[in-house]
Amino acid sequence: MTRNEILAEVETLLNTYCNGCFLKKHHRQENGKRYAHRFCINECTVGEKIKKCGQKL
Structure with a gap:
């Protein structure tokens, strides 16, 4: 995936x-x-997906 797609x-x-x-x-x-x-980043499932996308960058 490209940066723009992420x-x-x-x-x-x-x-x-x-x-x-x-x-x-x-x-x-x-x-x-x-x-x-903190709740959104660490405990929410959507926050976890966003965090994984951030690691791809």
Whole structure:
């Protein structure tokens, strides 16, 4: 995969699953922005997919 294809895949994942995510919104309100961001990267399955795409770059 080329760099542009990987970036397009990440953009698609973000637009499809992360925009309007209930869990992100909930964690941000209850525990703060830092906790919500950490949750999305380390525990969310979509975050894991995005992390794998980032490793390809």
